[in-house]
Amino acid sequence: MLFHVEMTVNLPPDMDSAKAASLKAEEKAMAQRLQREGIWRHLWRIAGRYANVSIFDVESPAQLHDLLSQLPLFPYMDVQARALCRHPSSIHDDDR
Amino acid sequence: MLFHVEMTVNLPPDMDSAKAASLKAEEKAMAQRLQREGIWRHLWRIAGRYANVSIFDVESPAQLHDLLSQLPLFPYMDVQARALCRHPSSIHDDDR
Amino acid sequence: MLFHVEMTVNLPPDMDSAKAASLKAEEKAMAQRLQREGIWRHLWRIAGRYANVSIFDVESPAQLHDLLSQLPLFPYMDVQARALCRHPSSIHDDDR
Amino acid sequence: MLFHVEMTVNLPPDMDSAKAASLKAEEKAMAQRLQREGIWRHLWRIAGRYANVSIFDVESPAQLHDLLSQLPLFPYMDVQARALCRHPSSIHDDDR
Amino acid sequence: MLFHVEMTVNLPPDMDSAKAASLKAEEKAMAQRLQREGIWRHLWRIAGRYANVSIFDVESPAQLHDLLSQLPLFPYMDVQARALCRHPSSIHDDDR
Amino acid sequence: MLFHVEMTVNLPPDMDSAKAASLKAEEKAMAQRLQREGIWRHLWRIAGRYANVSIFDVESPAQLHDLLSQLPLFPYMDVQARALCRHPSSIHDDDR
Amino acid sequence: MLFHVEMTVNLPPDMDSAKAASLKAEEKAMAQRLQREGIWRHLWRIAGRYANVSIFDVESPAQLHDLLSQLPLFPYMDVQARALCRHPSSIHDDDR
Amino acid sequence: MLFHVEMTVNLPPDMDSAKAASLKAEEKAMAQRLQREGIWRHLWRIAGRYANVSIFDVESPAQLHDLLSQLPLFPYMDVQARALCRHPSSIHDDDR
Amino acid sequence: MLFHVEMTVNLPPDMDSAKAASLKAEEKAMAQRLQREGIWRHLWRIAGRYANVSIFDVESPAQLHDLLSQLPLFPYMDVQARALCRHPSSIHDDDR
Amino acid sequence: MLFHVEMTVNLPPDMDSAKAASLKAEEKAMAQRLQREGIWRHLWRIAGRYANVSIFDVESPAQLHDLLSQLPLFPYMDVQARALCRHPSSIHDDDR
Numbered sequence: 001m002l003f004h005v006e007m008t009v010n011l012p013p014d015m016d017s018a019k020a021a022s023l024k025a026e027e028k029a030m031a032q033r034l035q036r037e038g039i040w041r042h043l044w045r046i047a048g049r050y051a052n053v054s055i056f057d058v059e060s061p062a063q064l065h066d067l068l069s070q071l072p073l074f075p076y077m078d079v080q081a082r083a084l085c086r087h088p089s090s091i092h093d094d095d096r
Numbered sequence: 097m098l099f100h101v102e103m104t105v106n107l108p109p110d111m112d113s114a115k116a117a118s119l120k121a122e123e124k125a126m127a128q129r130l131q132r133e134g135i136w137r138h139l140w141r142i143a144g145r146y147a148n149v150s151i152f153d154v155e156s157p158a159q160l161h162d163l164l165s166q167l168p169l170f171p172y173m174d175v176q177a178r179a180l181c182r183h184p185s186s187i188h189d190d191d192r
Numbered sequence: 193m194l195f196h197v198e199m200t201v202n203l204p205p206d207m208d209s210a211k212a213a214s215l216k217a218e219e220k221a222m223a224q225r226l227q228r229e230g231i232w233r234h235l236w237r238i239a240g241r242y243a244n245v246s247i248f249d250v251e252s253p254a255q256l257h258d259l260l261s262q263l264p265l266f267p268y269m270d271v272q273a274r275a276l277c278r279h280p281s282s283i284h285d286d287d288r
Numbered sequence: 289m290l291f292h293v294e295m296t297v298n299l300p301p302d303m304d305s306a307k308a309a310s311l312k313a314e315e316k317a318m319a320q321r322l323q324r325e326g327i328w329r330h331l332w333r334i335a336g337r338y339a340n341v342s343i344f345d346v347e348s349p350a351q352l353h354d355l356l357s358q359l360p361l362f363p364y365m366d367v368q369a370r371a372l373c374r375h376p377s378s379i380h381d382d383d384r
Numbered sequence: 385m386l387f388h389v390e391m392t393v394n395l396p397p398d399m400d401s402a403k404a405a406s407l408k409a410e411e412k413a414m415a416q417r418l419q420r421e422g423i424w425r426h427l428w429r430i431a432g433r434y435a436n437v438s439i440f441d442v443e444s445p446a447q448l449h450d451l452l453s454q455l456p457l458f459p460y461m462d463v464q465a466r467a468l469c470r471h472p473s474s475i476h477d478d479d480r
Numbered sequence: 481m482l483f484h485v486e487m488t489v490n491l492p493p494d495m496d497s498a499k500a501a502s503l504k505a506e507e508k509a510m511a512q513r514l515q516r517e518g519i520w521r522h523l524w525r526i527a528g529r530y531a532n533v534s535i536f537d538v539e540s541p542a543q544l545h546d547l548l549s550q551l552p553l554f555p556y557m558d559v560q561a562r563a564l565c566r567h568p569s570s571i572h573d574d575d576r
Numbered sequence: 577m578l579f580h581v582e583m584t585v586n587l588p589p590d591m592d593s594a595k596a597a598s599l600k601a602e603e604k605a606m607a608q609r610l611q612r613e614g615i616w617r618h619l620w621r622i623a624g625r626y627a628n629v630s631i632f633d634v635e636s637p638a639q640l641h642d643l644l645s646q647l648p649l650f651p652y653m654d655v656q657a658r659a660l661c662r663h664p665s666s667i668h669d670d671d672r
Numbered sequence: 673m674l675f676h677v678e679m680t681v682n683l684p685p686d687m688d689s690a691k692a693a694s695l696k697a698e699e700k701a702m703a704q705r706l707q708r709e710g711i712w713r714h715l716w717r718i719a720g721r722y723a724n725v726s727i728f729d730v731e732s733p734a735q736l737h738d739l740l741s742q743l744p745l746f747p748y749m750d751v752q753a754r755a756l757c758r759h760p761s762s763i764h765d766d767d768r
Numbered sequence: 769m770l771f772h773v774e775m776t777v778n779l780p781p782d783m784d785s786a787k788a789a790s791l792k793a794e795e796k797a798m799a800q801r802l803q804r805e806g807i808w809r810h811l812w813r814i815a816g817r818y819a820n821v822s823i824f825d826v827e828s829p830a831q832l833h834d835l836l837s838q839l840p841l842f843p844y845m846d847v848q849a850r851a852l853c854r855h856p857s858s859i860h861d862d863d864r
Numbered sequence: 865m866l867f868h869v870e871m872t873v874n875l876p877p878d879m880d881s882a883k884a885a886s887l888k889a890e891e892k893a894m895a896q897r898l899q900r901e902g903i904w905r906h907l908w909r910i911a912g913r914y915a916n917v918s919i920f921d922v923e924s925p926a927q928l929h930d931l932l933s934q935l936p937l938f939p940y941m942d943v944q945a946r947a948l949c950r951h952p953s954s955i956h957d958d959d960r
Contacts, residue, residue, distance in 0.1 A: 483816075544816060555779075
């Protein structure tokens, strides 16, 4: 099932730069692994903000929560997740 | 360029049912034409609400506005549009 | 899967009383049928408001949306749906 | 009487990990004790957020407040409590 | 138990004046009866607004809801109810 | 004249516990003195929150401000004060 | 005592123009009478909005409420009133 | 002096189309006259909304208010005006 | 021209008391100088809050900004400024 | 294409003054370079706030994001970007 997830990242500006770089690298690795697995289906940057809009394709709300809460930047994020469903006017088979 | 568009529809509950059906049919036809043309790239229903989340792929903000404002349900909608850009962690070529 | 749904009803105060009574009776019948089927798992009134908090147990976000949008009072409701998942501290097997 | 309680936890990301683990363990123990006593009737995680929705069955608002304010994570929580009452369409005897 | 109730009245300015007067008279009668019965313990006007702050002393959230929803002006009100409990610094026996 | 005052306390969770205890003891002493003097007429805890709803009976807005700003916890509070006046439906002489 | 009052007027655009003109003329007459009496001490237009910021000098919150609720446009207004008091840095004797 | 003005237009969807067309034509004529006079310095559409962002160059807040309140669509608009001033980093002489 | 300015001060509760006293003394001195010069025309305390409502009479938005941003407490303030203009119902010549 | 960007700067009041001065100088240099290049088309201060309203003329949302996120003060900013398009009533060729 699909979820629309919006993540806003609030890193403290005075965070140690090595720690920040490390967190971001781990975040990127996990995000790319989940994309390769077909779970993190889309990932876009919102222009002008340290934030993204994502589409997740998961087996359950529990799987969604587990994945999001394991993200290295999760403790610094505000996350909003909303369930999506097929729109009656959609012609795309995978806009489930 | 991509835009994230969220549309919430507020049809008056006492609208004439024939008029409502006609508006919805015209809306659906235009939405499907724009999907076939590759402009309205994704269209999802937000579970539990008369609202959708959409991704538009347009040539300019002007094209986006022209299309949205020509939707038959536009006078009844609250619309929020935000520009998207490629996320540095995305591995999908078309998550531009 | 479980969803937390909050519905606020905004009936126009001057609605024809027969129509209002009819809508409410149909709403009640559908709500009770869905409770008997185990889908509408909990239904509580929020004290002081024409609103409820409900727990739905559905097979998909699509099923949730279909059911909610078929409620006779749906055109008069503001609805917020959020996906729930099992809490690591829960001891109740059915607080999935 | 029943209360709908929504708790959002805001632990500082840089909290000492041993202290955080200790607080969470104490929180879990108290939550499970209150569930066994029938007071904390339901406990669900909101997917994607460090937050829960709970149903408390207490003897008074005072008891509710005492319990919530004794939670080890209470100083880090934003809590919203709303009184529930039986919905006229409910068929469940314990949705009081 | 005590509830803090805030009611904001939104009468349509073009309501028939006889109907408005009748509704207000019935509202006043019911409010005064509930005060005499000790249920509607306090009733204050918020200066400058067609709104009040009230303290209700009821046996249950269900009683509170029944009373509020029977108020003649209820269909025109926005109502917020919050449960109160004794404050540890209070010296007044009836600020329960 | 009467004021409806809502105070929400935001003590830092890591405040030195002796300092916190001292501030709370001084706050309680001042609150009880003002209650004995008839100025702080009512004091209730909002169930589930480190917050109170109070009714002050003061000679002027200046007196209200002086008292509130001298509260030991004032620097940690968010305070909202609204003037009350007699409601035309009140039957209580002291709901002035 | 002084109150800071902000009034936003929401006249229906399709109100009968003679009725609107009449309401506005009565409003103006009452506003000017109250200014002459020293009660409505200041009256400013907020640039760009059908709204005003006013300073009232009244004997009590009750007087404030009586005056505001008698304004011909009151049924069409959103009103916010806040009590003012002398600022310790003020050098103006009448900024009480 | 410069003002940043944001106007959102809320025309009723069922307004008579001839009346709507007439209002819009008058609005356009006045907007273009003010642009030619150098007063309405910039006028942009916000993509996806029936709204605009404008920069006005006026002699006083009073002139701004007079112009805005004379716009034919003013009764249907929500308007927010904020004063601008020269930014210390600006290199444009007319970004006063 | 007149501006309505609302300033809310957020001093950290643990600020060094000598530094706080010094900042406040400088703020007071500057506020009183500007009052004597006729620029800071009114200054009121909002009852119950560490906040003020002020009326400034300045030559331009630039002068307003320069003065506000030079206030010693400016880095700790949330400031909202709105331009005022003469109200057609005002009888006071200096309510410009 | 044009974007309307509003930036609010939240520098910690206790930031080292040399560091703050350095950040501001770098910010100014980059802002002026982008103005000279025709990208940062307008830059205004919002009177009374440490905030600006800007108009950017960029080739893509990606370019906008890259520029904004490279601003030295970006980690301390809240940024809102909205796409603009030509208004049908505009007479200015470059109000694209």
